[in-house]
Amino acid sequence: MTNPMSEKKIVVIGATGQIGSELVVELRKKHGDQQVVAVSSRSVPKGELANGPHETVDATDRDALKSLFERHCPDTVYHLAGLLSATGEKDPARAWAVNIGSLTNVLDLSRDLGVRQVFWPSSIAAFGPTTPRDNTPQNTVLAPTTMYGVTKVTGELLCQYYWVKYGLDVRSLRYPGLISYKTPPGGGTTDYAVAVYFEAIRNGNYDFFVGPDTVLPMMYMPDAIRATIELMEAPAEKIKVRTSYNLTAMSFSAEELAKTVADHVSGFSCSYSPDFRQQIADSWPRSIDDSAARKDWGWKHEYDLERMTAEMIKNIK
Numbered sequence: 001m002t003n004p005m006s007e008k009k010i011v012v013i014g015a016t017g018q019i020g021s022e023l024v025v026e027l028r029k030k031h032g033d034q035q036v037v038a039v040s041s042r043s044v045p046k047g048e049l050a051n052g053p054h055e056t057v058d059a060t061d062r063d064a065l066k067s068l069f070e071r072h073c074p075d076t077v078y079h080l081a082g083l084l085s086a087t088g089e090k091d092p093a094r095a096w097a098v099n100i101g102s103l104t105n106v107l108d109l110s111r112d113l114g115v116r117q118v119f120w121p122s123s124i125a126a127f128g129p130t131t132p133r134d135n136t137p138q139n140t141v142l143a144p145t146t147m148y149g150v151t152k153v154t155g156e157l158l159c160q161y162y163w164v165k166y167g168l169d170v171r172s173l174r175y176p177g178l179i180s181y182k183t184p185p186g187g188g189t190t191d192y193a194v195a196v197y198f199e200a201i202r203n204g205n206y207d208f209f210v211g212p213d214t215v216l217p218m219m220y221m222p223d224a225i226r227a228t229i230e231l232m233e234a235p236a237e238k239i240k241v242r243t244s245y246n247l248t249a250m251s252f253s254a255e256e257l258a259k260t261v262a263d264h265v266s267g268f269s270c271s272y273s274p275d276f277r278q279q280i281a282d283s284w285p286r287s288i289d290d291s292a293a294r295k296d297w298g299w300k301h302e303y304d305l306e307r308m309t310a311e312m313i314k315n316i317k
Contacts, residue, residue: 010036011072013059013106014080016043018183019121019175022225023078028052030229037072041081059102062109069109075116076232079106085125085148086277087187092147099151100158107162107170115168119232122156122174122244124217125149125189129283136285138246138292145283156243163242171231172244176217176288178224179308181315189280193218193257197312200265208272212255215286219249220303220311227299234297241292248288249301250308260305264313 008031014020015038025048027036033052038045041058053072057064059081081102088095103120110118127136128143142153152174159170177190184198185191192208193216199206208214219227227247231239252260254272262268293299303311 008035008076009072009074010076010078011039011068011074012036012078012080013039013057013102014082015049015054016040016045017080018178018180018186018221019224019228020078020080021049021183022180022221023080023228024049024052026225026229027078037068037074039068059105060098062105065105066109066113069113069115073114075114076119077106077110077115077117078119078228079103080121082121082151083148084186084188085123085146085280086189086191088148088151089146089276089280095147096151099148100154103155103158107158107168111162111166111168117232118159118168118170119228120155120159120170120172122152122172123148124174124176124284124288125280126152126156126174126244127283127285131285133284133286135287135289136246137289138241146280149283152244159244160242169236170242171239173227173231173247173293174244174288175224176219176248178219178221179312180221181312182221189277189284190216190218192254196257196261196270197309197316200261200268201313201316204265204267205269205271206258208254208258208270209275210254210278210281211272211274212258213253214278214281215251215253216281216284217248217251217286217288218305219247219301220308223249223301223303226302227293230299231293231297238297240296245293245296245299246288246290247293247299248290250304251287252305256305260309261313264309
């Protein structure tokens with residue numbers, strides 16, 4: 001699909017990950033296949049991702065990234081590459097090097113090479129056990145207890161700094177747990193909310209790695225992709241938060257999720273065996289106040305638990 005009306009050149013780093021693989025497809029629908037370059041460090045794109053330009057570049061390699069930017073001259077960069085929470089706890093030094101090293105490279109090169117806009121994802125992991133856990137405000141305590149969370153707080157402050165210091169238009173969202181049928185779980189604490197659907201259909205049962213009363217903010221991926229694009233298309237004067245916007249759609253417990261899955265998959269059963277990820281989940285909010293995003297640039301979610309579950313089951317089957 002091509003759109004001759006669009007001359008915008010976009011680079012998506014981390015294009016084969018959970019968010020990137022779906023974001024690239026939507027951006028190509030809007031701007032044309034050849035206008036969106038999918039960048040990954042190792043994975044070769046398949047399916048729809050193979051319909052446009054692709055590069056294999058490690059974003060922690062500044063020289064390689066600079067060469068990429070000089071070849072494609074993007075005016076917008078979506079930088080999605082990074083290690084997630086559970087993976088990051090197994091190798092904190094690597095999580096810091098990948099998450100902050102790559103972001104610093106992207107920000108410096110964007111500033112120096114004329115990139116107009118940068119998107120970078122933050123997360124509810126930026127919060128911590130001393131943050132209010134219910135209806136967590138936009139401006140609140142950011143004292144995470146995971147290295148992933150530490151990199152998210154650091155990244156938010158870097159994004160704001162490059163806006164204030166250099167005028168680089170960096171925008172960010174604090175994603176809740178993201179649920180998608182298109183990519184497998186990638187090492188995050190909210191992975192149970194994805195895995196339960198696959199295991200229910202494959203095996204008829206699932207063993208949650210968190211307890212039944214664990215409540216976390218969640219979002220279906222189509223809402224997350226739409227929010228990302230809407231944020232980036234909003235006029236600059238509407239963007240009042242230059243660290244990262246709170247974003248949410250729904251909150252539910254692991255038990256509520258299991259009951260909803262059981263309504264759609266006959267004979268489904270589950271058990272609960274909390275592991276180290278329970279402690280991470282317990283340090284995060286149960287619900288989020290995203291009124292700033294709704295007020296500033298008109299954010300509005302479309303999917304609740306029931307509608308999302310129906311779509312997940314249908315598509316996985």
